[in-house]
Amino acid sequence: MSPRRILSALSPLFACIGLLCVWQLASMRLGTESFPTAIETLRAVPSILTDKESIRNILDSMRRMAIGLTLAVLFAIPLGLMMGRVKAVANFFNPLMMIIYPVPKAALMPIIMLWLGVGDVSKTLVIFLGVSLPIIYHAFQGAKAVEEKMLWSGAAMGMSAPSRMLRIVLPAALPEILTGCRTGLVLALITMITSEMIARQSGAGNILFNALDMAQYDTVFAMILIVGMMGIIFDAVFEKVRLSLVRWSQPRDDMPLSFT
């Protein structure tokens, strides 16, 4: 590796250190009790990560997120691909999607809690709902952009409609679908935190907001740091997977494309 590439690989690390320095200076300047310094916060992180109860909470959150995300992927990709290839299906679902999109899914939590209780089912359902929409949307866009000629060639060679869907449309739309999945991943984390904030029973959001209520400010900031790190790590891992899956597609810039 050339020194330039090492520098660019390390640049996010420099950014982290820079942000922590800004934080440290800002909190020292303000000097209020409710805004601990970066060093105090970093010191509180290990005690949370070694506490059995906290670890169980965080793992609970991650389990719900994984289940919700998996279900959403299994449901949203076929629907999105169908919408992209069959005009009638797209006309059928598009307006409904436009209405549902701006509704904050975590805001459905109080209502879903009335029906399904405060347990895992409601929280997983909310995550599922939140993640599905961007994936449907991106799968739809990806499938719509598939070159017509490839489908004609496939049909001319005697491929049936389902196998054309599986072997032409799905791979061709894959880069777009994965962009949707990446958005979904970030949204899953957001929905996870908010749903746990509303139904305080278990999870990372539960620790965060309980600490806020009990004025344990160093725990609050340490949890924010942990959740933020989770976001960054998930994103980095997903990006690695994505790159290996769509190596053939044109190279993209190395800025994250989350939310687009």
Added chain:
Amino acid sequence: MSERINAFLVGLIPIALFLALWQSLISFGYAPTNLLPPPGAVFWRLATQFFTADFLHDLAATLIRLFAGFGIAVVLGVLIGLAAAVNPAINAVVKPLVRVLAPIPKVALYPALLLILGFDHASKITLVTADALFPILLSTYYGASMVEQKLIWSAQAAGTPRWQILFKVVLPAAMPSILTGCRIGLVISCIVVFLAEMITSSDGLGHMLVQAARTFQTVDMFVPLIMISLLGLILNSLLHMLRGHLLRGFPEV
């Protein structure tokens, strides 16, 4: 034209089905009305409440936060995105920061914002800005870095000064991409402002929902949800009209 009307009518079917399913769950006694109010009651409540001072006050509070946060995000996002696309030095600073900050779930920052900025407008507006900023910044950056070099050369050959090229060539050429980013940012703003109000607030649509949930007024729980959905729909179509206006003359908008 008739095809478009047809498409529109087909699109109404699932919405009608959804409402029918909702109503029939109640009519056939599968869901007690105190858990799932009939759709008629919800829309009636929305219609009667809409012109009361309390409701308008909450709506105004939400809208102020939404527009302030979104507005700041648009200005910052476009400026930083443009700067990062044209200046390598700024790019070297912005890129790693964005890579670190973009994947962080911003809602988790909200407790920190509360502690630093207080429980009033400022913390909510900051949260909305933080969430809407990145999609706008990224799409501006991509739009501006994809501008055809020939356009810039032609402008230079015609004697346009460097800083004018930015606003006369790069910005208009990046406009479609910027507007796509704004659209994503807008939907996110709607979601985030509602969530922030649900967490801590004394007014706003999100506060209405929490208040209704605490007193088990299920009808009142649906009203703010429908309102935010309508709001998103209206703002989205306004943005679409703006897009049509700004991008007139662009091929295939």
